[in-house]
Amino acid sequence: MSTATTPNSWLDDVEFDESGLIPAIAQDAASGTVLMVAWMNRDALAETAATGHAVYWSRSRGKLWRKGEESGHRQRVRELRLDCDGDVILLKVEQVGGIACHTGRESCFFRRLDGAPGQPGWTITDPVLKDPELIYK
Amino acid sequence: MSTATTPNSWLDDVEFDESGLIPAIAQDAASGTVLMVAWMNRDALAETAATGHAVYWSRSRGKLWRKGEESGHRQRVRELRLDCDGDVILLKVEQVGGIACHTGRESCFFRRLDGAPGQPGWTITDPVLKDPELIYK
Numbered sequence: 001m002s003t004a005t006t007p008n009s010w011l012d013d014v015e016f017d018e019s020g021l022i023p024a025i026a027q028d029a030a031s032g033t034v035l036m037v038a039w040m041n042r043d044a045l046a047e048t049a050a051t052g053h054a055v056y057w058s059r060s061r062g063k064l065w066r067k068g069e070e071s072g073h074r075q076r077v078r079e080l081r082l083d084c085d086g087d088v089i090l091l092k093v094e095q096v097g098g099i100a101c102h103t104g105r106e107s108c109f110f111r112r113l114d115g116a117p118g119q120p121g122w123t124i125t126d127p128v129l130k131d132p133e134l135i136y137k
Numbered sequence: 138m139s140t141a142t143t144p145n146s147w148l149d150d151v152e153f154d155e156s157g158l159i160p161a162i163a164q165d166a167a168s169g170t171v172l173m174v175a176w177m178n179r180d181a182l183a184e185t186a187a188t189g190h191a192v193y194w195s196r197s198r199g200k201l202w203r204k205g206e207e208s209g210h211r212q213r214v215r216e217l218r219l220d221c222d223g224d225v226i227l228l229k230v231e232q233v234g235g236i237a238c239h240t241g242r243e244s245c246f247f248r249r250l251d252g253a254p255g256q257p258g259w260t261i262t263d264p265v266l267k268d269p270e271l272i273y274k
Contacts, residue, residue, distance in 0.1 A: 034171065083245040
């Protein structure tokens with residue numbers, strides 16, 4: 001979508017922060033698993049809506065991040081949602097390859113807080129499905 | 138949990154931002170519905186883990202927000218997860234009353250992007266389950 005030539009009032013309902021960014025949650029559309037959280041700027045959100053594939057803003061690299069451009073693990077967007085304050089995006093996606101995390105796991109949320117009261121710790125609960133060295137070769 | 142008297146190394150694995158905050162996603166533990174996103178500081182996260190009820194940091198009010206303290210719509214925490222970068226928390230919760238949003242809806246993500254290409258708009262898809270005036274009376 002070219003924001004210069006098409007209506008974009010829906011983008012004006014989105015509250016980007018002082019850095020021009022909004023957090024975006026990717027959720028597996030079928031299983032409901034929360035896969036990851038990344039950030040979008042206005043261009044990333046517009047391109048996501050126009051192409052049907054998740055595009056984020058990489059804060060570390062300072063450029064658009066077309067999810068899966070290196071790994072092949074693209075996210076086909078089934079639904080885009082906005083929260084009540086307009087400051088968080090929820091994407092329901094089909095995760096190509098079943099792997100969203102750069103560690104080779106389905107989800108980035110692979111650590112769970114476990115343990116007796118007073119002695120909690122983060123336990124890795126989810127398996128590596130593919131060696132990251134093979135993903136980013 | 139008093140962070141002064143109990144081990145808290147698990148809290149040291151959490152990457153709070155420059156404002157001392159981390160985004161926290163609340164997801165219904167049974168249905169998988171993403172209910173809301175709020176922010177936590179270290180004290181909010183420690184109290185959440187210690188009490189088993191979601192506690193956030195209200196940026197607008199500048200104080201701890203014990204979710205449900207006014208509405209009764211508390212969130213019983215079934216699971217706490219941390220993402221790969223350590224900078225997002227995922228809470229799997231039992232949402233008391235089935236309403237997480239201040240608008241009286243189950244979820245804050247009650248708007249979906251709809252419409253023909255080039256003419257999208259946010260459509261409200263979810264019903265108000267309880268009049269907010271009755272929730273915050």
